[in-house]
Amino acid sequence: MKKGLLLLMAMLVLLPSMMFAGGDKETAAPGDGKFKVAFIYIGLPGDLGWTYEQDQGRKMIEDQLGDKVETTYVENVPEGPDAARIIRQYAQKGYNMIFATSFGYMDPMVEVAAEFPDVYFEHCSGYKTSDNLATYFGRMYQARYLSGIVAGKAIGQGEAVGYVAAFPIPEVVRGINAFTIGLRKVNPTATVKVVWTNTWYDPVKEREAAVALLDSGVKLITQHQDTTEPQKAAQERGLVSIGYDSDMGSFVGDSVLVSPKWHWGSYFVKTVQDAMDGTWVSHSYWGGLKEGVVELSPFSSRVPQDVQDMVMAEKDNIVAGSWDVFWGTVKDQDGKVVVADGAKMADGDMLGMNFFVEGVAGNLGQ
């Protein structure tokens, strides 16, 4: 007992010294005179998907703007009201610009942006802006459409594709629809089976959902998730897949035929530079294939040349603006015409998309 008490006393003496040790760290401002940029990540930069690509963009800021900037990030931040605490801490610590890279940070971002009018805020995939809060996102549906064509050529006529999807929100729904339109352009009776995981980042759940789809007999897997697990699950069954977020073929193998992927760096560098120059104005950035914020990864060697050529021709059409994915005729799941022949769906309708197109087997209301 005596020894225990002694140990306790020693530790109690040590405790206050720890507090002082931390005090010094707190007062030292991170990097002096540099423009400080912080990133809030939903998952890990090592997910090889969504967060990986955001982090590639962050690294590009460091590469191109060099000594003038300092960047940092915090990973695994849950979506919801609690994120406000993390965002606020960066603002308090003197960071000049904060990127929040997932939809669920929207309201916390709005809250903190109002408290710190001198800090620049950039929110990915949301729809709320203010004087110092901008949004950025990409027309991933364009690249999804192209990948749908590749998928439609890779499976037999009328076969099913499995789609592991995160949340039934417009961003994901838009991707599923665009993929399905591409799929059925070359394979008119093919269908898409959707499974919701209700998480962006959960390697185990993502894999389980893919396995369930494979068990139900789908011939190809694609996904709207943050990791490569669904692709790996398909490969283990000897089946092919379509990647997402990053060039998943380079991580998983040539069973990943192609990946619609993000390229954030150019946008990040520009908006950070604008903020440093004082020319930054709030905006809702929504670039596409043309701007290069979304792109298609190199094809796997398993994709025949004629398919590659067809996809590239389609891509040129979209880049040239002569055609886009949600131009009529678009029919919903029940065969009802949503966009009439010759009509174009407006951006606002695309951003709030809450119906499935013909060919999708699944439902939105959970």
Place this chain on the structure above:
Amino acid sequence: MRFVFEKRNTVSKKAFVLVPLVAFLVSLFLTGILLVVFKANPFVTYGSMFVGAFGSWVNFTETLVKAIPLMLTGIGVGLAFRLKFWNIGAEGQLVFGGVTATWVALFWTPFLPVWMVLPIALLFGSIAGALWAAIPGVLKVSLKVDETLVSLMLNYVAILIAQGLYYGAWIDPKGMGFPGTMMFPKSAWLPRFSGRAHVGLFVAVLLGFIMWFVLNRTKWGFEVKMVGQNPKAAKVMGVKIGKTVLSAILISGAFSGLAGAFEVTAISHRLQQGLAMGYGYTAIIVAWMAQLNPIASIFVAVLMAGLLVGGDQVQMMMGLPSAMGIVLQGMILFPMLAGSLFTDYKLKIISKESPEASV
């Protein structure tokens, strides 16, 4: 020579205070070793955690934001644990309380006088929590169904009900299809007194003291103690065991339900993702660290909340992987559980020659 554990007749006062404290320090020490392995200075790390949680008033208010639900759920499960009723469903009770408070805030506001919206929302949230806890309670008392499993599984049910609502029936029609209900009308916002820290704090602290008084100074409290320690004796003494257990479980659930009602009315002002954050599970640690004492739970909740908030710093300042913050929180529990062994038992060293060696 060998070691034998002998049950203590009475829990020593000294052990009551010392064991959790020593356990806490042991866990800091063990985690320190881990930090050294990751090439981080443990003193600097703990220091920045401490500053992150308590270093400024603003930081402290964030700690309080997390402490409030932990206090309520901690006191709630602590009460159930006193009866050896293993209610690990505080998370579900919290969520169901939040859902019900949302229901009141969204749909009743037009029909209620402005001043009544909040009290009704909080009251219904508490009742909902109690009802959610009543399910395992009634099943246990009437059919002897294992409450651990039932209360745990009901967590997922409650979370799925909440999801079903904010993705479906209650989704904000102006939200462009994004999940989440409408914002509550302002009359259903619980006032905040500083930053995000809200008046629920005073309610939680007051309830902690009331609970202590009830447990130690009333007949019902005495019955709870008897049923928990020796149900057979309690029965002989004429205590209606089923009634005592059920009433305690209802109150236990009501505490968690109130915590959920606070979360939606004071923090998120809507029902959306992020309500089920694991408070209901952390509550179990709080209850054990506080040795099931409601007043101690208040302080332990602040400590645990500080650990959660300070845990951010592990990443933000120290650049360690986010998993380290979680490891650190988990590390606290092990010495605590080991420590509780020493409050209930004492270690006896028996030499070989001793006749007791046959034990």
